[in-house]
Every structure is written in structure tokens, then in C-alpha cells.
Amino acid sequence: MALAAALPETVAPDAAGRERAALEGGFALYVHWPYCRHKCPYCDFNSHVRRRIDDAGFARALLAELDRHGAETQGRRLTSVFFGGGTPSLMPPALVAAVLDRAARWWQLGSDLEVTLEANPTSAEAERFRSFRAAGVNRLSLGIQALDPEGLARLGRRHTVEEALTALDHAASTFPCWSCDLITARPGHTPMGWRRELLRLAPHLGDHVSVYELTIEPGTRFWTLYHAGRLPLPDEDLRLQLDAITAEVLGGLGFSAYEPSNWARPGGACRHNLVYWRSGDWVGIGPGAHGRLTLDGVRLAIARERRPEAWLQAVAARGSGEVERRPLNAREIAEEMVLMGLRLAEGIHLARLERLAGLPLDAILRQEMVESLVASGDLQVDEGRLRTTGQGRARLDAVIAAILR
Numbered sequence: 001m002a003l004a005a006a007l008p009e010t011v012a013p014d015a016a017g018r019e020r021a022a023l024e025g026g027f028a029l030y031v032h033w034p035y036c037r038h039k040c041p042y043c044d045f046n047s048h049v050r051r052r053i054d055d056a057g058f059a060r061a062l063l064a065e066l067d068r069h070g071a072e073t074q075g076r077r078l079t080s081v082f083f084g085g086g087t088p089s090l091m092p093p094a095l096v097a098a099v100l101d102r103a104a105r106w107w108q109l110g111s112d113l114e115v116t117l118e119a120n121p122t123s124a125e126a127e128r129f130r131s132f133r134a135a136g137v138n139r140l141s142l143g144i145q146a147l148d149p150e151g152l153a154r155l156g157r158r159h160t161v162e163e164a165l166t167a168l169d170h171a172a173s174t175f176p177c178w179s180c181d182l183i184t185a186r187p188g189h190t191p192m193g194w195r196r197e198l199l200r201l202a203p204h205l206g207d208h209v210s211v212y213e214l215t216i217e218p219g220t221r222f223w224t225l226y227h228a229g230r231l232p233l234p235d236e237d238l239r240l241q242l243d244a245i246t247a248e249v250l251g252g253l254g255f256s257a258y259e260p261s262n263w264a265r266p267g268g269a270c271r272h273n274l275v276y277w278r279s280g281d282w283v284g285i286g287p288g289a290h291g292r293l294t295l296d297g298v299r300l301a302i303a304r305e306r307r308p309e310a311w312l313q314a315v316a317a318r319g320s321g322e323v324e325r326r327p328l329n330a331r332e333i334a335e336e337m338v339l340m341g342l343r344l345a346e347g348i349h350l351a352r353l354e355r356l357a358g359l360p361l362d363a364i365l366r367q368e369m370v371e372s373l374v375a376s377g378d379l380q381v382d383e384g385r386l387r388t389t390g391q392g393r394a395r396l397d398a399v400i401a402a403i404l405r
């Protein structure tokens with residue numbers, strides 16, 4: 001179907017329309033806890049190992065940043081809160097409770113609010129699950145990564161397979177929702193081994209699982225090893241075999257990939273991730289946290305100091321660790337929404353894309369390319385949405401490059 005015909009009408013862009021369009025994607029709070037017990041050799045996230053952590057100072061700074069953003073977005077309805085890291089399961093549970101309590105002063109917290117905390121599956125951390133539940137967390141995301149001793153050792157993980165399974169069961173009896181992160185295409189990963197890991201995991205799974213393909217990031221120990229020729233990674237053919245096993249086993253358990261790395265059973269998609277991929281608005285607080293806020297018709301990209309010490313000093317001095325607050329132009333807004341939205345199986349709502357960007361659709365997308373990719377089976381246009389097919393999602397970068405004007 002032609003693009004224009006998929007739209008009920010072409011909506012003239014306006015400031016209130018842009019803010020409404022952003023909030024149709026949801027409104028979320030991300031809280032970054034930047035500390036870990038040790039740094040994993042593959043990880044380039046903003047995470048740091050420190051002997052001593054100033055819990056009280058960190059709490060004051062987080063709440064100060066939350067108040068800043070609360071004042072400019074007061075009264076909005078919050079879709080989700082996500083405590084990410086780092087290892088937020090090392091946070092004092094009282095700080096988690098204090099953040100949620102403060103959030104409730106500024107925003108509307110419905111009974112359907114999703115509150116996720118990332119956790120490592122060591123037994124020490126599992127003992128704290130109940131305190132996090134009491135603090136208001138209702139979804140736990142466990143960093144399992146691998147489910148065989150060799151895989152865990154190669155990834156430099158400090159937990160065992162048994163600890164991982166016990167932590168999952170403990171999560172299941174403590175939280176209404178739980179998820180886990182896995183890493184595939186690891187050094188030495190075999191199809192048989194991967195199938196065995198997934199089958200062993202199956203009875204312990206909740207309604208959500210993330211499966212990331214290992215990426216070798218600059219500045220990590222894996223980067224050094226890889227470039228010294230000491231990290232043998234699966235080739236393209238083996239990666240495809242591993243992906244096929246993921247799809248076969250998780251598909252057989254009732255999961256579908258609502259995003260290339262994220263699998264859920266019906267109703268189990270992570271609401272927080274959806275806010276990002278649907279180009280909603282979110283407040284990010286803590287070192288290095290990013291945000292997107294649409295205020296008075298202007299969509300802002302917000303960035304913060306990354307180093308915990310610099311961030312703490314900035315918040316003490318200025319009440320916020322923000323280092324950037326940049327208005328996005330219409331083209332940047334459109335590109336971001338297309339880039340993020342086409343990752344989702346549900347695709348993008350075209351009328352919302354126009355309202356958020358403030359541009360007519362043919363100023364954003366090459367209609368003739370969309371039509372040709374619909375004909376080749378990479379894209380679909382229906383019910384006012386543009387989405388990638390499985391085939392299109394497998395070559396997403398090329399599809400996006402072809403259709404963006």
C-alpha cells in the first residue's frame with residue numbers, strides 16, 4: 001500500500017502536538033548506578049569499581065537531579081522506572097524506595113507502573129531480593145549471560161550455573177515479572193552447547209529474555225585480546241546457526257522477538273525498553289544517564305557527566321550533572337524515531353512520526369524506496385504503520401539507509 005494512503009490524514013505539526021506525540025510513546029525514568037564489584041572483560045558500560053561508595057552523597061545527588069526534572073515535567077503519568085548499571089542490585093534498597101517515593105511527588109504513578117532493577121545472580125545479591133521487592137521493584141532483570149561453567153569463565157563472570165538458576169527461582173517467587181540477559185556468539189560457543197544452555201534455562205524463565213550477540217568494544221579487555229588474535233569468535237555461518245537455535249527453542253516456548261535481541265511471551269515485553277524504541281520521553285538521572293524530554297514543543301537530548309566523582313561534584317555545585325541539553329531538529333527527531341522504531345516488530349505509527357518530527361512524511365521517507373522494499377518483502381505498510389518483516393529486520397541498516405531521505 002502507498003504510504004500516503006496509509007495515513008488517515010496529514011496532521012499539521014505544532015508544539016502541543018509534538019509533546020502529545022512524544023508522550024504517546026510513554027514517559028519513563030532511568031536511574032544509573034555506576035558501580036560493580038568487578039569489571040567484566042567485555043563490558044564498556046559506564047561502570048566502575050570503587051573500594052568505598054558514598055551512599056548518602058549519591059542518594060542526595062540522585063534526588064536533586066530527580067527534583068530538577070520533576071519540576072519541569074510535573075503531573076505527567078509515569079510508564080516505568082528502570083534501575084540500570086553498573087550493578088544496581090548493590091544499591092541500598094532504601095535508596096530505591098526513596099527514589100520511588102520522590103517520583104510519586106512529581107508524577108502520577110499508576111498501579112500498572114513497571115519498576116525494573118538489574119541484578120547479578122550471586123547468592124549475596126539474591127538475599128536482598130525481598131528488600132528490593134518491599135521497596136517497590138516489581139520486575140527483576142538478571143545478568144545470567146551464560147549457563148555453562150566454561151562460558152561463564154570465559155566471560156569472566158563470578159557466579160556459577162547453580163547460583164544463576166537459584167537466583168532465577170528466587171526472582172520467580174519474589175517478583176511478579178522477571179527477565180534475564182544472555183550473551184551469544186561467545187568465544188568457543190557451539191550450537192550444541194547453546195541449545196543445552198537454553199533447554200536447561202527453559203523451566204526457570206519468566207515472560208522475558210534478552211539475547212545479545214557479543215560485541216567487541218574499544219577499551220575492554222576483550223578488545224585487546226581480540227586484536228592480539230587471542231579471542232576466537234564464531235564466524236558468520238556459526239552465528240546464523242546460533243540465531244536459528246535461539247529462534248527455535250525460544251519460539252517453541254511461546255516467545256517471540258519483539259525487537260531483534262528481546263524476546264517475550266504475550267504481554268511480557270519490557271515497557272521501559274518500549275519507551276526508548278517508541279521515541280517516548282524519558283528522564284535519565286545518575287552518571288552518564290541520557291534523556292529525551294519534549295518541553296514546550298522542543299525535543300531535548302540531555303547528557304550527563306559520566307565519571308561518578310565528576311557527576312557528584314557537578315550536582316553538589318549546580319544541582320545537576322547535566323553537560324548537554326540540546327534541542328533536536330526535525331530531521332534528527334525523524335531519523336531517531338525511524339532508527340529505533342523499525343527495530344520493533346510493531347514498527348512505527350506513521351501519523352505519530354509526522355507529529356513528533358513536525359515534518360510531512362514525504363520529507364522524511366523516500367516513498368519509491370518504501371514501495372520497492374514492500375515489493376521485495378522487507379517492509380510492510382498496514383493500519384497506518386510501517387514495519388520491517390523478519391527478512392527486513394535481518395538487514396535493518398540497509399533498509400533504513402535506503403528509505404530515509
Ligand SMILES: C[S@@+](CC[C@H](N)C(=O)[O-])C[C@H]1O[C@@H](n2cnc3c(N)ncnc32)[C@H](O)[C@@H]1O
Nearest residue numbers: 042043045085086087143181182212213214215
Ligand atoms: C548494563 S549490563 C548489565 C550489568 C549487570 N551488572 C551484569 O553484569 O549482569 C546490560 C547487559 O548488556 C549485555 N552486554 C554488556 N556488554 C556486552 C557486550 N560487549 N556484548 C554483548 N552484550 C553485552 C549483558 O547481557 C548485560 O547483562
